[in-house]
Amino acid sequence: MEKHYGHIIERIIRRNGYSISELARLTNVNRRSIYNWFNQKSLKPEIIFRIGCALKHDFSEEFPELFTEDEFQKVIAPEKTTPDETPAATSEGTSNYWKDKYIKILEEYNRLLVNQVKKDPKSNK
16 A cells, blocks of 8 residues: 555644644745645655654654655754753644743843832933
């Protein structure tokens, strides 16, 4: 039985909780292109690699005939960040990450403003 590349990719995308809109944004294509890819029995390795990079997924497991594990290693290898600074793989986790980061920045900004007023009360007009 031959592989249907589009169906395999769609299954992985949905299993990992990515929305079509999010994938389209990450790969810089429109949503219609994503749906077209899902319907194609065969896809160019460049497209699969592009999707893998966007999702940080190693497609060498699903397509060993196209890729080696090393090709995705640089893209999906974890960087040296603390766990609370790494956004989760789902769109909800990513939005929570940015929301938390935004709140942290606002709190820091507020702290700086308060310190500035304490140092120079005349500047607060």
